[in-house]
Amino acid sequence: MKVSGFLKLYQQDGLIQTIAAAIKANEPATVQLKGVTGSQDAVIAAAIYQLNRQNHLFVLHDKEEAAYFHNDLQSLLYPKEILFFPTSYKRPYEFDTTENANVLQRAEVLNRINHKAATGELIVTYPEALTEKVINKKTLQENTFSLQIGQQISLEAIVAMLAGFDFERQDFVYEAGQYAVRGGIVDVFSYAHDLPYRLELFGDEIDSIRTFDPNTQVSVAEVKRINLIPNVQTHLTDSQRQSLLAFLPRNTKLWFKDWQLTLDTLDQAFARAAEQFDKLTNLTDAAVALQPDELFENGASFAKAAAPFCRIEFGQRFSTDNTREFVLRTAAQPSFHKDFNLLVDNLQENARQGITNIIVAENPGQLDRL
Structure with missing residues (x-):
């Protein structure tokens, strides 16, 4: 079985089709996916993308988890390129600590959004990367x-x-x-x-x-x-900034592993930026930089920017009431401790319960061993 065939099993599932239909409209709504385990979140996201072909933004807990999720999506949807949106500065207002590779990735995401793909874009990020506002769309167009x-x-x-x-x-x-x-x-x-x-x-x-x-x-x-396009972090420092969400098309679906954690992280990062700004202004009377609220997001501003979009919560903690819930009956794979007898027993028990066994491996050699 190829990856496309594996995804088709999910695309043909009635619950997945119902979820896809529930989030297809470009209207404000909140949907919660409960009972998702392991890497199933990436599989569900890939299947829904194949059904709807819209834009999706995925916000994971942190950079490491976002990188794993990005890798899963890329493996499932290859050759479709999955975009990664990182943070560009190690510390707020310390522009000499810019990470050039990250600036490049951020600019590439903005460029791809600005030149809309017919099949939509999938962007993976994490709360720290969302703290930095981005150049506004008009200025980017003028400097492209x-x-x-x-x-x-x-x-x-x-x-x-x-x-x-x-x-x-x-x-x-x-x-x-x-x-x-x-x-x-x-x-x-x-x-x-x-x-x-x-x-x-x-x-x-x-x-x-x-x-x-x-x-x-x-x-x-x-x-x-x-x-x-130039380095939008340094070449256009005087330009008005906006939330990344304001840059996204209205049909973008916002996926959050933990909505409240995202807002809390934004507030914490904004507080650090404000503290750093105060230190800078105490060193000189001149206006050395834009105000924190012109460069950085906080929880309230981000929540306001997210309000017009459809939001999907898919983690283990849910913080929003009055939502539409979908419960998936899933369980994590048991730990076999390299004991093939335990593996065989588990596969046979699944078969007795009418469960189809699908073994997924990173390379053909692992399948040959099995």
């Missing part, structure tokens, strides 16, 4: 530079645009925010993609665009159109 094959544009115009976006000219590009020029070839590492682009010009016309591996310089794939 699109290029495509066949476009008439000079090499000088491309270089001027990159310089205006504060891209650094290098001999070779190896991280986001850099570009290199060799004859009629421009290599540029945008903040909107995890691989750099190689543009080849024939005169004043773009002849080809390819992604390439910055370590080997080998081409990866040809693309017809690209979007170049």
Whole structure:
């Protein structure tokens, strides 16, 4: 059985179809999924996505759990790319501690949302990443530079645009925010993609665009159109910020492992940001940074931004009343302690109860051993 066949079992299940229908409308509502165990949350989410093909934002307890959930979704829905939305700063108002790889991932998510996919996007995140507000959609659109094959544009115009976006000219590009020029070839590492682009010009016309591996310089794939955006965390610091939720299409479904934990974490992070802001303002009389409420979310502002969306709670703690509940009759896999006799006994007992046994493994070798 392939992954697609496994997911189809869930898509054909009456309860899963009922849940999918309950959250399909783009209206404010809260749904609770109870009795979900193990990695079944990712399976249910994948099956519902296959049924509805809408946008989904998943908020897990923390970064580690979000990474595992992201990996599960990616395995279930490959080749669909699952987006990960991390935090960009280690500490509020300490912009020199920005993690470039995380800034790249955040920018890529915003770019993908801004250029809506017909099949919807799936974004995995965690409360700390939601504390930082994002650049507003209008400003991002104004600072997005699109290029495509066949476009008439000079090499000088491309270089001027990159310089205006504060891209650094290098001999070779190896991280986001850099570009290199060799004859009629421009290599540029945008903040909107995890691989750099190689543009080849024939005169004043773009002849080809390819992604390439910055370590080997080998081409990866040809693309017809690209979007170049600057570092939205540093290049556009004076621009108005907004909640990530305000950036999302209205048909996005918000999934929370723990709604109250998310709000509490946002309040705690906002308090730390306000404390750090006070320390900065005590050091100088000048306006050194935007106010905390202009850069960061708190629980109340996030709850207000989430109000127009459909919300799904799927963890073990539920904090919302007057919701529609769905109870799944599931149990965690028993621990067999590498005892194959216990495994066989369990599989036979399942068969006697009319339960279909499906054994899932990370690689074919594990299945061969079984």
